[in-house]
Amino acid sequence: MLTQTTAPEVTMAADPPDPDDDRTTRRISDILQGIADAPAGADERITLGQLVEGFGNRAFGSLLFIFALPVALPIAIPGISAVLGAPLLLLTWQLMCGRDQPWLPELMRKRSFRRADFSRMLLRVLPFVRRLERLIGPRLTWLVDRPGERIIGLFAFILAVVLFLPIPFGNSVPALAIAIMALAVLERDGIAAIAGTVIGLAGIAVVSGVILGLLKGAVLLVHSFILS
Numbered sequence: 001m002l003t004q005t006t007a008p009e010v011t012m013a014a015d016p017p018d019p020d021d022d023r024t025t026r027r028i029s030d031i032l033q034g035i036a037d038a039p040a041g042a043d044e045r046i047t048l049g050q051l052v053e054g055f056g057n058r059a060f061g062s063l064l065f066i067f068a069l070p071v072a073l074p075i076a077i078p079g080i081s082a083v084l085g086a087p088l089l090l091l092t093w094q095l096m097c098g099r100d101q102p103w104l105p106e107l108m109r110k111r112s113f114r115r116a117d118f119s120r121m122l123l124r125v126l127p128f129v130r131r132l133e134r135l136i137g138p139r140l141t142w143l144v145d146r147p148g149e150r151i152i153g154l155f156a157f158i159l160a161v162v163l164f165l166p167i168p169f170g171n172s173v174p175a176l177a178i179a180i181m182a183l184a185v186l187e188r189d190g191i192a193a194i195a196g197t198v199i200g201l202a203g204i205a206v207v208s209g210v211i212l213g214l215l216k217g218a219v220l221l222v223h224s225f226i227l228s
Contacts, residue, residue, distance in 0.1 A: 028062055028186060029129045031055055032122050046118055048087060049109030052102070060095045060102050060149075061186030064088065064156065064178055070121060071163060071175035085164040085171075088178065092160045095153030095185075098146065136183055140190025152181050152193055159200050162207050170210055173203030 035051070055062040067084045091102050142148065159174040177200030184192035 027133055028065055028183070029126055029133055031062060032066070032126055032129065035119070035122060044115055045112040046115040047110055047112040048104060049106075052104060052109065060091060060153075061182045063091055063102050064095070064182035065186070067091065068163075068175045068178035068182060069125065070118075072172050072179055073121070073125060085160065088160040089157065089164060092153050092157035092178070096150055096157050097153070098150050132183065133187075136187045136189045136192050138188040139192075140194075141188045143190030143193050144184055144188050148190070148193070149185060152185060152196075155197060155200060156181055159203065162204060165207070167207055167210055170203075170207040173206055174200060177203055 035046075051066060052063065055066070067088050071084055087104060087108060090104065090108070094102055144152065156178050159178050163171040163174045163178070165171075177196045179196075180199060181193055181196035183189065184196055
């Protein structure tokens with residue numbers, strides 16, 4: 001169960017922090033591995049603030065990826081979208097507005113979930129993330145420069161709104177699109193940005209179809225009730 005906690009911050013990576021290393025060159029898989037390999041005696045629960053600290057200065061790309069990935073996967077932690085949806089909205093809004101560094105309010109940073117669940121999920125997806133990293137790299141970088149990042153932020157914000165809606169099966173595809181666009185920002189890969197956009201449009205189409213189907217069903221139900 002997801003709760004709010006006031007547990008103190010703990011070091012997320014297995015290695016001690018290096019003040020001369022801003023972690024701007026570490027790959028996302030290495031950072032995830034550090035989170036999964038929490039030191040002995042670490043708190044039972046992990047807060048969103050601890051995740052932010054674990055990514056150091058990897059900024060928006062890493063945070064968007066780690067907040068979107070659990071929602072996109074079928075092995076996601078139950079109820080995780082309720083906790084991660086709000087940070088996604090806030091982070092994509094900040095990316096759209098051109099902020100250099102992400103920010104989360106203290107109340108949001110204290111939200112938490114079980115470390116064991118999160119680490120188990122990370123260990124299962126790390127092989128996939130590493131394979132994906134081998135496929136991406138700097139390409140069409142003009143699509144992910146500063147103006148491009150703001151456009152990506154706008155579209156990701158729209159997807160985050162869709163993800164946050166209580167629509168059955170409506171959050172996985174938008175979350176996957178956000179995760180791919182986050183990797184595009186991290187690796188300066190314009191082709192990945194295009195792929196994420198296409199997947200996002202498909203997700204919006206699916207959600208629109210579900211909403212339309214629900215509306216038609218409601219109209220038919222009301223019509224049937226009136227005629228009976």
